[in-house]
Amino acid sequence: MKLLSVVIPCYNEEENIFDFYNELMKTEEFFKGRDVDFELVFVDDGSKDNTAAKVKELNQKDGRAHLISFSRNFGKEAAMYAGLSHAKGDYVVVMDCDLQDPPAILPDMFKAIEDEGYDSVATRRVNRKGEPPIRSFFARKFYKIINKMSNTEIVDGARDYRLMTRQFVDAILSMEEYNRFSKGIFGWVGFKNKWLEFENVERKKGETKWSFWKLFVYAIDGILAFSTAPLAMASLIGVLFCMVAFIFIIVIIVRQWTVGDPNNMVGWASTACIILFASGVQLFCVGIVGQYLSKAYLEVKKRPLFIVKEEL
Structure with a gap:
């Protein structure tokens, strides 16, 4: 049989x-x-x-x-x-x-x-x-x-x-x-x-043993296990922000040469927002890389x- x-x-x-x-x-x-x-x-x-x-x-x-x-x-x-x-x-x-x-x-x-x-x-x-x-x-x-x-x-x-x-x-x-x-x-x-x-x-x-949080973590594991798209996305965002930063540098230089800045306090709020936003994107991309690195770390330990x- x-x-x-x-x-x-x-x-x-x-x-x-x-x-x-x-x-x-x-x-x-x-x-x-x-x-x-x-x-x-x-x-x-x-x-x-x-x-x-x-x-x-x-x-x-x-x-x-x-x-x-x-x-x-x-x-x-x-x-x-x-x-x-x-x-x-x-x-x-x-x-x-x-x-x-x-x-x-x-x-x-x-x-x-x-x-x-x-x-x-x-x-x-x-x-x-x-x-x-x-x-x-x-x-x-x-x-x-x-x-x-x-x-x-x-x-x-x-x-x-x-x-x-x-x-x-x-x-x-x-x-x-x-x-x-x-x-x-x-x-x-x-x-x-x-x-x-x-x-x-x-x-x-x-x-059921599957809470919403456990399902969410399991979904993240699935994406990391069968796709490298998040890494590509992080790289793409990095390139995009480099281009945006380069454009802003040119705009600031041209503005300084042509108009000047009569008040040194002008633009501090927008500058702070840009810095916070850019820092958040950087941390997000580093977090993606960290997730893949943590998976590789667990693999090489051979537990x-x-x-x-x-x-x-």
């Missing part, structure tokens, strides 16, 4: 472990008909509740459920990478435990790979029902911005819910960068990909993406 590894990153999801398992098992008959067995890889990302204990309890019921428990919270990107690196399957799917990634469409995803010859099947939401309007607005703007700035296509509404062949997973694992943005990595490696759309499913239990405290 072939093996399908289900990678489930978890952070404070004790209420959803068994609900997720029960929903996933509703697809088991389909996969048995295809001679495919399950392997469940739960990655406990330093949860503060009883997530690890619930997975251990599930393991007593079904030995196919495995546990990788981190020493602290390393983030979802690290959890996904850990799950992919531990997965043994011929096929691997990444799913959230909160049931916002409906297991019911997993058979359709498998058919696309097995019957239609795709290397991966990704999912995207066609709406954002139940999500705060301000978050939806900024999310759509983010996808528009990053697709204009990056050569790697990142689809609006894309989820991390994705079924992949072993070859596709090995390509993902070959990218060992510390600053990971999986939505971009999935697109960068290429291969033949199919998108499946579904209506947004609201979380039934627990609370591990995660530390495993316990493995079952």
